[in-house]
Amino acid sequence: MAYRGTVKPNYNSDPQKDAEILYKAMKGFGTDEKAILELLTTRSNAQRQQIKAAYKNLHGKDLADALKSELDGKFEKLIVGLLAPPISYDVTELRNAIKGQGTDEKVLIEILASRTPTQVKEIISAYKQDYDKSLEGDITGDCSGSFQNMLVVLLQASRQQGVNDGTIKSDAEALFAAGEKKFGTDEDQFITILGNRSADHLRRVFEEYKKLSGHEIEESIQRETSGSLREVLLAVVKCARSVPGYFAESLNNAMSGVGTDDHTLTRIMVSRSEVDLLDIRAEFKKKYSVSLYSRIKSETSGDYSKTLLLLCGGDDA
Template sequence: MAAKGVGRTSGTIHDFPDFDANQDAETLHKAMKGFGTDEDAILDILATRSNSQRQQIIRAYKTLVGKDLTEDLKSELSGKFESLIVALLLSAAQYDAKELHDALKGAGTSEDVLIEILASRNNAQIQQIVEAYKEDFDSNLEEDITSDTSSYFERVLVSLVQGNRDEGGADPSQAEDDAKALYEAGENAWGTDEERFIAILCSKSITHLLAVFDEYQKINDIDIEDSIGSECSGSLQTALLAIVKCVKSTPAYFAEKLYNAIKGAGTDDNTLIRVMVSRSEVDMVEIKAIYKSKYDEPLDSAIVGDTGGNYKDTLVKLCAGND
């Protein structure tokens, strides 16, 4: 969640050198023209170009071919490979907006998707998502959240979707006060003051919250995650824990998401695709390192062992990077 400094991110995918949007568009058209589809050519291009370069390819394809690249790919591909390739063609904000819309408007509300996206994006990203949601679905994200969720869980999501978290530094004195307030709202209270947890965890800066968590440990000799686990339940617990985990280490949060997606009872391909696509240009290098350290297996090996075909090959390319 913390903003990165100017310069190269720790993503695996960067701008591809010697990039030529027209040439890539022509190669993609050739891959889909005639009998059969050259899926290898499609993944070789789209899994190794940055998102901004893919947007240029989309425009070049329409200019050269007079057709929509995404629609042509949908007509030629199928299954998980199609879902992954189409995801790569959306801008980051469009993709997050689509995932949120699907989570809210599908068969039942997918609360984990709402939590994952809103807890891990920074203010600017959330504001872009809200705009993309309005433009692409002619709907208001906050209103859709309030119509599909309830209680304190709804209030957490509404707070996060404002994209208004403080971005300042830590105030040592205030950090101690906030830690005490959390202690009094939970471990030292009869019942739990959920509003206090929401107010602090959803509004204070990342740097400040790290200081709050340190102070909380000193006061209570219990990690804030353990307290939330014992004081809250259900979707509220999951949402608050996601916020805390992202404050501590967003890459570690996503390494855990990937592990659960791959190693659970059956592969959670929706989560696998979403994380690999959304983090490939952000912090995939760190995610891979944490995954290997925590789970004693390289991420690409875990992917290979749990998927197959061009779907697998595309995921592996996103994991390996285009350096």
């Protein structure tokens, strides 16, 4: 399968030389932000790990800590995010979403709805290793009701493989009976089917559902559920249809309305830059008739903006 990320390895780079460039960029009076952002956006995540190791060997300091002391605000968060291995980045985001006052449900939904079962298992294991706590335990301690139940199902990461032709019709009928057809909603049916079937299978179920009900399943979820449960079910449906489409919509939402949701913008650009950002760009252009690049350019500024635009990897104008 062709590589769909925007950030690629730089095969001419040398971790020790890169570490020295970063050291010089932070040494003395003032910081050379341009040197930092240009270097880190033109190295793959695996190469950034080698640079971190080289920096520690040469200077006895952690590179992320050194950068934190020199940078600030959203630019700092973006640069430090690029230094984290992908699973560690997800784990830190989930931990921050749970601890402290209130819960950032948007982060829990986005990560657990969009990652593959293998990635979810790796996240659970890394979370346990980093915090000596169970991710499921922390989530159930922080969330409740049907929303909690859906997140727990997603954490089991046990979606069936492929398509089961024999259950497409019965799954669609069960969803129809659980929502549109009855007074009140049988939320458990939605949780069980949407949380346990493969994306390929669900797309077929959605087609069947449309024949039965006369409209898309998203419309039923909007009508039949509310709050965080509605958000997580919609995220799962959108990811089953198209993960890049889901992220294109999330990026648009992050840059719409009053002020920009920099946390979401940073998280998606960091976590998808070596996965499917080319596809997200294509979906964004298709959905909103404007390039992701030009939208980021108009909604952000400074070194933060420059870094995001380099991660974006080009303008689909």
